[in-house]
Amino acid sequence: MKDRYYAGFMTQRPAFFTEFSKGLSRIRRRFLVVLTDLFALMYLWTLASYCVNDFFYHVRNFTSLPWWVMLIVAVEVAAFWEAFGVSIGMRLLGLRLRPIEEHRLGQHVVRYILWHISPLFLFRLLWKSDAVPWHESVSGLKTVRASEIAMTPRPWYTRSWSVAAVLIMLLSLGAAMLITKVDFYALSTGAPKMMPLWRGLVSPNWALLGEGVRLLIVTVFMALMATIFAVIIAVPLSFFAARNLMHGVVGQAVYIIVRTIADIMRSLNVIIWAIVFIVWVRAGAFSGMLALFVQATANLIKLYSERLESIDPGPPEAIRATGGNRLQVVIFGVIPQIVNPYLSFTLYQWDINVRMSTIIGLVGGGGIGQLLFQYMRIWDYRSAGMMLLLITIIVWAIDYMSSRLRARLN
Amino acid sequence: MADQLVVEHLTKIYERGDILALDDISFSVVKGEFLVVIGLSGSGKSTLLRCINRLIEPTQGKVYFDGVDVTAASGGELRRLRRKMGMIYQQFNLVKRSSVLTNVLAGRLGYVNPWMSAVHRFPREDIEMGLKNLERVGISDQAYTRADNLSGGQQQRVGIARALMQEPELLMADEPVSALDPATSHSVMKYLEQMNQEDGVTVITSLHFLSLARRYGTRILALKDGKIVFEGLPSEIDEARFKEIYGEEAEHVEVR
Numbered sequence A: 001m002k003d004r005y006y007a008g009f010m011t012q013r014p015a016f017f018t019e020f021s022k023g024l025s026r027i028r029r030r031f032l033v034v035l036t037d038l039f040a041l042m043y044l045w046t047l048a049s050y051c052v053n054d055f056f057y058h059v060r061n062f063t064s065l066p067w068w069v070m071l072i073v074a075v076e077v078a079a080f081w082e083a084f085g086v087s088i089g090m091r092l093l094g095l096r097l098r099p100i101e102e103h104r105l106g107q108h109v110v111r112y113i114l115w116h117i118s119p120l121f122l123f124r125l126l127w128k129s130d131a132v133p134w135h136e137s138v139s140g141l142k143t144v145r146a147s148e149i150a151m152t153p154r155p156w157y158t159r160s161w162s163v164a165a166v167l168i169m170l171l172s173l174g175a176a177m178l179i180t181k182v183d184f185y186a187l188s189t190g191a192p193k194m195m196p197l198w199r200g201l202v203s204p205n206w207a208l209l210g211e212g213v214r215l216l217i218v219t220v221f222m223a224l225m226a227t228i229f230a231v232i233i234a235v236p237l238s239f240f241a242a243r244n245l246m247h248g249v250v251g252q253a254v255y256i257i258v259r260t261i262a263d264i265m266r267s268l269n270v271i272i273w274a275i276v277f278i279v280w281v282r283a284g285a286f287s288g289m290l291a292l293f294v295q296a297t298a299n300l301i302k303l304y305s306e307r308l309e310s311i312d313p314g315p316p317e318a319i320r321a322t323g324g325n326r327l328q329v330v331i332f333g334v335i336p337q338i339v340n341p342y343l344s345f346t347l348y349q350w351d352i353n354v355r356m357s358t359i360i361g362l363v364g365g366g367g368i369g370q371l372l373f374q375y376m377r378i379w380d381y382r383s384a385g386m387m388l389l390l391i392t393i394i395v396w397a398i399d400y401m402s403s404r405l406r407a408r409l410n
Numbered sequence B: 001m002a003d004q005l006v007v008e009h010l011t012k013i014y015e016r017g018d019i020l021a022l023d024d025i026s027f028s029v030v031k032g033e034f035l036v037v038i039g040l041s042g043s044g045k046s047t048l049l050r051c052i053n054r055l056i057e058p059t060q061g062k063v064y065f066d067g068v069d070v071t072a073a074s075g076g077e078l079r080r081l082r083r084k085m086g087m088i089y090q091q092f093n094l095v096k097r098s099s100v101l102t103n104v105l106a107g108r109l110g111y112v113n114p115w116m117s118a119v120h121r122f123p124r125e126d127i128e129m130g131l132k133n134l135e136r137v138g139i140s141d142q143a144y145t146r147a148d149n150l151s152g153g154q155q156q157r158v159g160i161a162r163a164l165m166q167e168p169e170l171l172m173a174d175e176p177v178s179a180l181d182p183a184t185s186h187s188v189m190k191y192l193e194q195m196n197q198e199d200g201v202t203v204i205t206s207l208h209f210l211s212l213a214r215r216y217g218t219r220i221l222a223l224k225d226g227k228i229v230f231e232g233l234p235s236e237i238d239e240a241r242f243k244e245i246y247g248e249e250a251e252h253v254e255v256r
C-alpha cells in the first residue's frame, strides 16, 4: 500500500534531478565549511593589513595586494587548514576528519592535493548521489559529523580554530578603533567649547515659548496623521502579508509581493523618505508627514502580519467546522485574537512617529525639529534649548501615555 | 438501518514531508452509534476526523453523509453539510478573549445571516437557545465571563454547547478529554453519552485510553500508521489485539 503511493508520488521528477539534489544536500555542509573558512581568512587578512598600513605607514588602505592574489592565498590556506586540522568552519558547522588516531602525514598531503579537483565532483553527483568526494576516498580521511567522534579536551591555544577566533576578535577591535578614529584627546580638550551650549540649554529663551508650542502641535499632529493613514493601509495589507492566511499559488504570490514592498519601504531610512517627499511636494509638514507615513505603514505591516502568523489556529478551524464562511472565520476566529495587539502596536508606532518627526525637521520636514536645527546652525543655543526642552517634554509625555495604555491592553 | 456516514478508500498524503497519514480507510457508521477511534498518537485519528468534514482535504477517496457526497461538495453546499456535523477538540478551540455566550453563538454561524453575524447580531431565538444549551451543560451562570477564565473542564463544556447549537446529526470529538484530569474526563464523556442516547446524535470520538473507549463506545475502530487494524465491539479487544494496536511494550492504563 505504502509503496504504491510513494512510487506514484516520488517518481514525478526525472531521476537524475532527485539524485543530484539529494547529493547536493549531502555535501552542502562541506561547501559551507569552505565558504566560512574563506570568509574568515580574507577577513583576517584585510584587517591585519589595514592595521599594519595605518600604524606603520599612516595610509588608510585595506590591502596593498590585488584581490585575486588574496583569494588564491586564502583558498590554499583554507585547503591546508581543512586537510591538516580542524578549521574554524569545520568547528562552526560541526565536522571533523576521521580517523584521528592512526593516520599518516601522507594521507593529509593526499587530501590537500586532491581537494583542488573536488569542484569536478559536482558532475559525479549527477548520477551517483551517495558518492564520496575523491579527496576523501583516496586519502582515507573522511569528513564526519563531530558528534560521531569523541574529542579529547585540549587547551584553547593549541587549537588552530580557537586561535583564529581570538585573532579575529582582537583584530576587529583594533581595526574598529583605527577606522572610527577614536580620539580620547579630542574628547577632553574639546570640552570647554561645550560651555555656551550647556549655558543655552539651562537658560532657554522663553520668548520663543509660543512659537515653539505652535510647532510642537504641528509635530504631534504630523505624527498622528501619519499613524492614522498608516493604520488604514496596513490593517488590510497585513492579512495579505500573513503566510498562514495566504493559500494557493495566487495567495503565495500576493504574500511575496506585499512582503517585499513592505521590506523595501522599511529598509529605506525615514530621513531618505523625507528627502524624497521634499523633492516631490516641497519642504514642510506635509512632506514630513508623508515620510513618517511610509515608514509607519511598512513597520505596521510587519508587526501586524507577524502577529497574525502567530495566532492560535484552533478558533478559526472551529468556526470553519460550524459551517461559517470565510468572512465569519475572520470575524469570529481571527479578529478577537488580534484586536488588542493591533491597538498596542499602533500606539507604539505613534510614539515612534512623534520621536521621528522631530528628527525629520533636520532635513526640512517641518515641525519643531526644523526650528531646532535652524537655531543650532546660527549658534543661538538659548533658542535651541527652548526647542529641546519642549521636545523632551512631549516625547516623555507620549512615551509615558502610550506605555501605560499598552500595559492596560496586554 | 441505513448508513449515515460512509467512508470509502480515504487516503491522505501530507505534501509537506510526503507523509501517508491515512492509507485507504473504509468504514461506515449507522445512525445513533457511538464509535470510538483509538490508536497511538500519530496514527491518523485527527486527520481522519478532519477529512470527514473536510477541514483537511483528503488526497483520495469518498465521504458520504446521509447519501450526499461530501468530497464533491463545494462552497455553500459544503458549509450546509458542515453545520450538521458538530465538532469538539482536544484544545477546546474557543476564542479565549470572547465571552462564553459569544463562543456558543458561533455554533449558529452556519445558519444565520452572514451580514448580521458580521456585526455580532444574532436572532433572539438563537440567544435563548445558547443560554438553554449552557444550562444543559451546567454553566449558565458563566455566560458572560471571558472564556479563558474557565477551567479546562468548563471550557470543554462550552465547546459541547457550541456543537449543540449546530443541532448536529453527527458529533465528532477529537480526543475531547486528553487535556483534562480523569474525574473531569468522565463528566465530559457523560455529556457526549447523553447527546448520543437522548438526542440520538451519532458520535465519533477519538480517545487515548482504551478503558474510556470500552466504557462509552458501542463500536471501536483502531488505527495504526494510517491503516485500520481493528474494527468491532469493545469486548472483542483482548490482550493480543491490544498489543497489536499499541505495540509490544504497551501497558494497560486505567482511567476511572
Ligand SMILES: Nc1ncnc2c1ncn2[C@@H]1O[C@H](COP(=O)(O)OP(=O)(O)O)[C@@H](O)[C@H]1O
Binding pocket: B014, B016, B017, B019, B020, B021, B039, B040, B041, B042, B043, B044, B045, B046, B047, B048
Ligand atoms: N499539517 C500536517 N503536515 C504534515 N504532516 C502532518 C500534519 N498533520 C499531521 N501530520 C502527520 O500525520 C500523521 C498523523 O497525524 P494525526 O492525524 O495528528 O495523528 P493523531 O491524531 O492520531 O495523533 C502524523 O505522522 C503526523 O506527523
Ligand SMILES: [Mg+2]
Binding pocket: B042, B045, B046, B047, B175
Ligand atoms: Mg490528534
